[in-house]
Amino acid sequence: MTFANPYFLLLLIPAVAAVLAALVGGSGTGARLSFPKPAGLQPEKTFYAAMARNLPLILRLAALILLIVALARPQKVSRQEIPPSEGVDIMLCLDTSPSMGGLDFDPYTRMEAAKRTASEFIAKRPGDRIGILVFGGVPLLQCPLTQDHAALQEYLDSTYLNMTHRDGTAVGDAIAASVAHLRHSTAKSRIIVLLTDGRSNTGSISDPTLAAKAAASYGIKIYAIGTAGKGPAKVIMQDPLTGLQQFGIIQDDLDEDSLSEIARITGGDFFRATNYSELQNIYSRIDSLEKTKYKSRVDINYQDKYMLFLLPALLLLLAEYLLSRIVFVRLP
Structure with missing residues (x-):
């Protein structure tokens, strides 16, 4: 004391x-008021x-x-001694287009596998600020950069297929929007984890490598993850008129060349996952590549x-x- x-x-x-x-x-x-006392008292x-x-x-x-x-x-x-934090700002850029309902990541859909592995990745990085940006035909900020990972997990859990309600895959616009949220960051390392199962086919930035060059100019790395099995895959789709779920078939349309170039331009890396286990390993690899130690401190x-x-x-x-x-x- x-x-x-x-x-x-x-x-x-x-x-x-x-x-x-x-x-x-x-x-x-x-x-004081006193009284005579007998002898002995x-x-x-x-x-x-x-x-x-x-x-x-x-x-x-x-x-x-x-x-x-x-x-x-x-x-x-x-x-209380606060252990060293990792100190990286990370934007998880997640494709939520309908094709992410593909069933080739048994026992999960591509979307479910992406959310589960992202959740595991977040849990391993308590010292980082992490945000979530989803995209389909347009980008949508789901959660800004935050160290409140409990809230972040809630936002991730509430992510769903076709969340932007716009058809297509706007990879270039998604990268540009992620850069806009990272460019003013003062963290020593800033990265985008871009996860998609297709190719850029819509948006105001038709060539996503242009957005990658903008990211590189701000020192932002992009780790691109392609999530698609080899060949056709079953997919769960929702009928827009009845709302009923039905099965369909999607073809392998992953643009590996473009994603590899995006990663190369920014000094990141490209990975392809064809199943759930591979996707877990990719996130573990990114986790090991992106660590910046800070000195521990004592809070009194x-x-x-x-x-x-x-x-x-x-x-x-x-x-x-x-x-x-x-x-x-x-x-x-």
């Missing part, structure tokens, strides 16, 4: 001296008798001591404890008042 205002403790010296003087046998002041001049006679004074002085300690603001000190917290002394002091003053008015009544 420590004190925020220790100089108040100097007042304890005269207060303690006054208590000792009262205990030694001060007789008190003021006239004379008052005892003992320590306990003196203490009883001066109980109100002792209570008052004890309350004063407690008040002085409360004024000194006793505090409980706790120290001070918790005031003056109420532990103030409340007893008030109770003692109340007791002294009642004793003086009821038990130890003095004549004027």
